Amino acid sequence: MSGMPALPGSARSRGAFRFAGSHAATSSPAPTPNSILTLLLGAAAVGLSPAVLADDAAVESLLKKSNCLKCHAVDKKKEGPSFRDTAAKYRGKADAEAKLVAFLTTNPKVKIDGRDESHDSLKTRNDADVRDVVRWILSR
Numbered sequence: 001m002s003g004m005p006a007l008p009g010s011a012r013s014r015g016a017f018r019f020a021g022s023h024a025a026t027s028s029p030a031p032t033p034n035s036i037l038t039l040l041l042g043a044a045a046v047g048l049s050p051a052v053l054a055d056d057a058a059v060e061s062l063l064k065k066s067n068c069l070k071c072h073a074v075d076k077k078k079e080g081p082s083f084r085d086t087a088a089k090y091r092g093k094a095d096a097e098a099k100l101v102a103f104l105t106t107n108p109k110v111k112i113d114g115r116d117e118s119h120d121s122l123k124t125r126n127d128a129d130v131r132d133v134v135r136w137i138l139s140r
């Protein structure tokens with residue numbers, strides 16, 4: 001009959017947390033896959049080789065040739081750690097590159113499946129190629 005009881009005054013909203021409505025909306029369009037493809041095809045057509053992409057392909061083919069991908073993947077653990085985990089492990093360490101260059105050229109002993117085995121080296125004699133692979137791994 002008498003409707004809702006009145007709320008005590010203390011329950012009034014005080015509006016303590018108000019945000020200034022100055023959110024800058026940035027909407028610059030990201031490059032679409034198509035525009036990247038066009039760029040690549042264009043570059044290929046005029047005989048340019050975009051260095052970064054060429055390196056990626058060379059690195060991946062050396063990894064394949066060296067059987068690395070049997071035990072490693074970029075983002076999931078197989079027999080060995082993912083390249084992303086290795087990148088995270090070495091992030092910010094000044095000697096990361098030197099350590100991994102040594103690791104991938106000197107067949108260090110590691111535990112593989114509980115057994116001591118020597119870790120494979122990259123199948124190349126070219127230091128620059130080894131460094132490219134190491135940098136690629138560290139930038140995953």
Ligand code: HEC
Pocket residue numbers: 063066067068069070071072079080081086089100103104110111112113119120121122123133137
């Ligand atoms: C038979 C499996 C196997 C193959 C083939 C293999 N790895 Fe590994 N790799 C491992 C294992 C297991 C570890 C972990 C060793 C450890 O932590 O002691 C490892 C560790 C690593 C690490 C991390 C080293 C560190 O200091 O954290 C890198 C980088 C790596 N491998 C790269 C490669 C590359 C590049 C190749 C190809 C030349 C390769 N692996 C071939 C099993 C393999």
